[in-house]
Amino acid sequence: MNANVIDDDPTPPRIHMDRRTIDRLAARGLISAAARDFALDLIEPPRRWGLWVARLATTIGAALVLSGIVYFFAFNWDRIPPMAKLGGIAALIVAAVLTVAVVGFGRVVTDVAGSAAVVLVGVFLAVDGQIHQTGADAWQLFVAWAALTLPWAILTGSAATWGVWLVVANIALITWWGQTQPDDSRRSGMHLCLILLDVAFLAARERLVASGVAWPAARWTRIVLALPVLVVATLAAFWMWDRLTGFETRDIVMAVAIPGTFAGFFVVYRRLLPDLAVLSATVIASCVVADYVLFRLATGDMRHGDFGIFLLMGLVTLGLFAAAVAWLRHAARSMEV
Amino acid sequence: MTGPTPIDAAGLLARWRAAGHLSAEATPAVVAEIVDAARDREPPIHLKLLTAVGTFFATVFFLGFLTVSKLVDLDGGAGLFVWGAAFLVAGMAGALATRRAAVGLGRDFGAQSAFVALALGKVLIVVAALEIWGRHTPGVATIALLGVTVLTYPVAGSSLDRVLSPYAVAASALYDLIERSGDTGFGLIVYHLAATAVAGGLLLPHRVPRGLRPIGLAALGAMGTVVCILASGHDFGIWVNGHPLDPRPIEAILTLSLLGLVVVVAGGFARMATPPMILVVLGVVAVGLAGAPGLIFAVMLLVFGHARHDGPLQVVGILALPAFLVLWYYGRDMTFLVKSATLVGSGAVLLAARGVMAMRGWDREDDR
Numbered sequence: 001m002n003a004n005v006i007d008d009d010p011t012p013p014r015i016h017m018d019r020r021t022i023d024r025l026a027a028r029g030l031i032s033a034a035a036r037d038f039a040l041d042l043i044e045p046p047r048r049w050g051l052w053v054a055r056l057a058t059t060i061g062a063a064l065v066l067s068g069i070v071y072f073f074a075f076n077w078d079r080i081p082p083m084a085k086l087g088g089i090a091a092l093i094v095a096a097v098l099t100v101a102v103v104g105f106g107r108v109v110t111d112v113a114g115s116a117a118v119v120l121v122g123v124f125l126a127v128d129g130q131i132h133q134t135g136a137d138a139w140q141l142f143v144a145w146a147a148l149t150l151p152w153a154i155l156t157g158s159a160a161t162w163g164v165w166l167v168v169a170n171i172a173l174i175t176w177w178g179q180t181q182p183d184d185s186r187r188s189g190m191h192l193c194l195i196l197l198d199v200a201f202l203a204a205r206e207r208l209v210a211s212g213v214a215w216p217a218a219r220w221t222r223i224v225l226a227l228p229v230l231v232v233a234t235l236a237a238f239w240m241w242d243r244l245t246g247f248e249t250r251d252i253v254m255a256v257a258i259p260g261t262f263a264g265f266f267v268v269y270r271r272l273l274p275d276l277a278v279l280s281a282t283v284i285a286s287c288v289v290a291d292y293v294l295f296r297l298a299t300g301d302m303r304h305g306d307f308g309i310f311l312l313m314g315l316v317t318l319g320l321f322a323a324a325v326a327w328l329r330h331a332a333r334s335m336e337v
Numbered sequence: 338m339t340g341p342t343p344i345d346a347a348g349l350l351a352r353w354r355a356a357g358h359l360s361a362e363a364t365p366a367v368v369a370e371i372v373d374a375a376r377d378r379e380p381p382i383h384l385k386l387l388t389a390v391g392t393f394f395a396t397v398f399f400l401g402f403l404t405v406s407k408l409v410d411l412d413g414g415a416g417l418f419v420w421g422a423a424f425l426v427a428g429m430a431g432a433l434a435t436r437r438a439a440v441g442l443g444r445d446f447g448a449q450s451a452f453v454a455l456a457l458g459k460v461l462i463v464v465a466a467l468e469i470w471g472r473h474t475p476g477v478a479t480i481a482l483l484g485v486t487v488l489t490y491p492v493a494g495s496s497l498d499r500v501l502s503p504y505a506v507a508a509s510a511l512y513d514l515i516e517r518s519g520d521t522g523f524g525l526i527v528y529h530l531a532a533t534a535v536a537g538g539l540l541l542p543h544r545v546p547r548g549l550r551p552i553g554l555a556a557l558g559a560m561g562t563v564v565c566i567l568a569s570g571h572d573f574g575i576w577v578n579g580h581p582l583d584p585r586p587i588e589a590i591l592t593l594s595l596l597g598l599v600v601v602v603a604g605g606f607a608r609m610a611t612p613p614m615i616l617v618v619l620g621v622v623a624v625g626l627a628g629a630p631g632l633i634f635a636v637m638l639l640v641f642g643h644a645r646h647d648g649p650l651q652v653v654g655i656l657a658l659p660a661f662l663v664l665w666y667y668g669r670d671m672t673f674l675v676k677s678a679t680l681v682g683s684g685a686v687l688l689a690a691r692g693v694m695a696m697r698g699w700d701r702e703d704d705r
Binding site: 015016017019020021023024025026027028030031032034035036038039042043044045047050051052053054056057058060061062063064065066067068069071072074075077276277280283284287288291295306307310311313314317318319320321322323324325326328329332 | 343344345346348349352353356358359363366367370371372374375380381383384386387388390391392394395398399401402405406440441442445446448449450453543544545546547613617620629632635636639643644645646658662666672673674676677678679680681682683684685686687688690691694695699700701
């Protein structure tokens with residue numbers, strides 16, 4: 001920044017104006033309240049309060065009613081006959097389906113009703129499990145839930161409905177693996193399946209958006225799919241390197257898949273589909289994993305390490321994260337251009 | 338959601354002059370301030386998060402080094418205090434030195450080191466205070482945290498540090514209040530009122546200096562902590578103290594706060610006498626009466642975030658709702674049946690309001 005710019009010409013160089021700068025000028029009394037409001041009207045998009053409040057009321061209102069229904073059946077009120085419970089939930093499922101059918105696809109109400117139908121199928125199965133106790137494992141409920149609602153998710157073409165379905169599918173996978181694969185001490189197989197499932201959906205999302213399909217195009221859908229992949233890859237690294245012996249084949253595959261996942265995200269979201277939020281999350285996850293793996297390799301079978309290792313790791317951590325900050329800042333600038 | 342429209346300083350100055358908002362005489366001072374503001378532009382949220390994670394890990398490693406090497410005796414208050422003071426001085430000096438350094442790896446390393454030194458110094462001084470004045474003496478940790486926060490706040494280079502330190506003071510004070518004194522009645526109400534006043538006073542008026550805004554965010558965090566405690570119930574987590582909590586006064590304060598926020602966002606009381614705003618007020622009061630504090634708090638964050646175009650705050654607001662629902666599910670101060678009625682009632686109020694908006698066509702307006 002050149003001070004002469006101020007002295008010679010009262011027009012500053014190309015500085016991007018934001019709310020923070022305008023508020024600062026107002027706070028120091030350099031511009032009037034009217035000038036502040038004028039500037040904010042220029043730089044900030046319209047808030048469309050009516051539309052925003054309507055969407056908020058629909059989404060939160062439906063979420064609360066749905067949560068209330070879940071809480072109600074968790075109470076397991078024995079004064080209600082079993083068939084009345086199941087019949088009531090079935091009626092709600094029909095109402096949700098009819099709402100989608102009447103209102104049509106591609107609207108906020110459709111998203112809400114479609115998601116509600118998926119949740120209510122789970123409530124129906126859980127209540128049925130309360131009534132007819134068969135001793136079945138929890139994973140069977142979640143697998144049945146995911147299987148029964150998959151056609152509905154495909155039919156609605158709603159990102160919100162798919163989001164709810166994917167949560168159910170992930171839980172089904174976790175409970176199934178946890179209850180049927182006791183030999184997988186590092187949970188490598190489970191982590192690998194979770195990453196494959198979520199990456200497959202992320203890839204499908206990117207493919208659909210690239211081919212012009214509108215419903216999965218909202219940016220949150222990418223973040224909601226990418227974050228679980230990064231979280232699972234990070235947790236997998238912690239499980240993996242907790243013990244440095246007894247690696248099995250699936251552990252080795254997972255050990256390759258973790259950096260592979262991070263590398264893939266770096267390439268895709270830095271070069272092919274630039275996205276600063278996903279790239280930042282990838283950098284954070286990579287640094288955390290690198291830090292932990294370095295620490296475990298340095299300490300070996302000693303759990304706590306000696307003071308030299310702690311000092312070294314402190315310095316390495318400082319350098320690693322400072323370099324990551326510098327790189328991410330550079331990447332962000334080049335992505336803005 | 339559309340983002341801010343890019344406009345540079347020269348363009349804005351021209352628009353201001355054309356609209357008569359800026360005189361030729363006032364322009365040089367405004368330009369100088371814009372250039373100054375650009376120099377110490379706040380880093381974006383993704384860099385703050387990355388720095389925070391790095392600081393956490395580095396602080397843990399350096400604390401490990403200090404204790405394993407026995408350079409610091411965790412049971413010796415005076416030694417800890419000296420080490421803590423040394424780290425604080427180093428951190429403050431580092432923060433001052435890196436503030437004007439050129440952007441690059443060197444500055445990032447310096448800023449990160451200063452942040453870590455400050456964190457280490459604060460931790461060591463608080464532990465020292467607990468050792469010197471006794472771990473069970475009420476208020477020691479809070480006073481020590483307040484001291485180091487007041488000392489370091491003006492020079493702290495990281496805005497995240499400026500949020501976390503005051504929040505630590507507030508959380509420690511809350512712990513003293515509930516866990517040590519067992520005051521879950523009047524004391525908790527005063528605490529929540531104070532947090533609300535600080536948050537509202539520092540975040541809503543645009544004339545408050547930006548440097549004080551992190552304290553407002555910390556106060557918002559303190560309000561959220563009280564809401565979490567209410568949702569969890571009196572026998573949950575580290576706050577367990579066996580004293581029943583009466584949520585109604587806090588819920589009333591939250592409802593009034595949300596109404597106050599609506600008035601500010603609308604542009605004052607004069608603009609409240611319209612049918613849509615009356616509906617909003619009725620909806621807020623109805624949801625407030627339903628008794629779901631987490632819902633009111635989440636809506637408050639969402640409204641404030643939307644009004645300020647503050648994306649991170651809106652994300653926190655979105656996440657606050659499921660977090661509240663999960664905490665409330667496991668809280669044992671109410672039966673599932675009562676909770677269910679509350680949730681269905683609140684949801685029905687919002688859906689009914691949505692219906693009225695659709696009938697009147699208020700959901701199609703394109704206002705600002």
